[in-house]
Amino acid sequence: xxxxxxxxxxxxxxxxxxxxxxxxxxxxxxxxxxxxxxxxxxxxxxxxxxxxxxxxxxxxxxxxxxxxxxxxxxxxxxxxxxxxxxxxxxxxxxxxxxxxxxxxxxxxxxxxxxxxxxxxxxxxx
Amino acid sequence: xxxxxxxxxxxxxxxxxxxxxxxxxxxxxxxxxxxxxxxxxxxxxxxxxxxxxxxxxxxxxxxxxxxxxxxxxxxxxxxxxxxxxxxxxxxxxxxxxxxxxxxxxxxxxxxxxxxxxxxxxxxxx
Numbered sequence: 001x002x003x004x005x006x007x008x009x010x011x012x013x014x015x016x017x018x019x020x021x022x023x024x025x026x027x028x029x030x031x032x033x034x035x036x037x038x039x040x041x042x043x044x045x046x047x048x049x050x051x052x053x054x055x056x057x058x059x060x061x062x063x064x065x066x067x068x069x070x071x072x073x074x075x076x077x078x079x080x081x082x083x084x085x086x087x088x089x090x091x092x093x094x095x096x097x098x099x100x101x102x103x104x105x106x107x108x109x110x111x112x113x114x115x116x117x118x119x120x121x122x123x124x125x
Numbered sequence: 126x127x128x129x130x131x132x133x134x135x136x137x138x139x140x141x142x143x144x145x146x147x148x149x150x151x152x153x154x155x156x157x158x159x160x161x162x163x164x165x166x167x168x169x170x171x172x173x174x175x176x177x178x179x180x181x182x183x184x185x186x187x188x189x190x191x192x193x194x195x196x197x198x199x200x201x202x203x204x205x206x207x208x209x210x211x212x213x214x215x216x217x218x219x220x221x222x223x224x225x226x227x228x229x230x231x232x233x234x235x236x237x238x239x240x241x242x243x244x245x246x247x248x249x250x
Contacts, residue, residue, distance in 0.1 A: 007236060020145050022147050034147060034209075045238065046236060077235070077238040078233060078236065079233025080229040081226070093243055093249060101206070104210075108203060110203055111202050111203065113171045113172075113202040114173065115198075115199060117174070117198060123216075
């Protein structure tokens with residue numbers, strides 16, 4: 001099996017043949033991590049119900065949780081408008097980050113941005 | 126002004142000098158879009174309280190909302206563990222996607238992944 005042609009033909013891959021994958025806990029909305037997928041990783045993720053990445057450091061497919069036990073069970077997978085990123089809603093077992101944190105963004109931490117406030121005082125969404 | 130050296134020295138930029146920026150509505154948890162930032166875009170985003178991207182198609186800085194009115198007001202900005210992605214929690218004015226949708230992932234749509242179920246029946250997080 002390989003990635004369905006109707007999906008493969010849409011993707012806008014980077015120079016390394018990858019798209020960006022944002023991983024979000026499906027019920028709490030936490031953004032857990034960002035990883036990368038080539039066509040095979042996306043195909044496996046769509047078919048197996050488990051998230052599979054392309055590891056840029058190891059240059060190999062990486063089924064999240066096979067070593068750590070920290071699997072990401074797929075709930076839904078969405079392509080973005082310009083087809084260079086996917087959003088994967090998952091049920092994360094344990095910790096998403098290899099450093100031992102729940103999310104990768106807890107580790108790099110808050111960079112202390114200035115907080116901005118909308119000028120109209122309204123709320124959309 | 127330019128990006129603080131203690132941040133600049135950490136970043137792992139891609140071949141084009143960019144990091145990935147995941148934009149999330151701060152209160153609902155919706156993932157709105159993925160964009161790209163160079164050092165200047167990240168610096169401006171941290172200092173101005175509004176999200177600034179690097180537009181790969183136009184090869185220029187792009188302060189979200191200057192043309193459309195659909196600004197992204199920054200609530201917090203988090204670096205990930207390997208320093209190649211940031212998570213920006215924002216208050217989105219109007220529509221995040223240039224196609225006129227609330228999020229870019231509504232546009233590419235649901236790719237119909239198989240749903241996976243954790244084997245332990247537990248819940249983490």
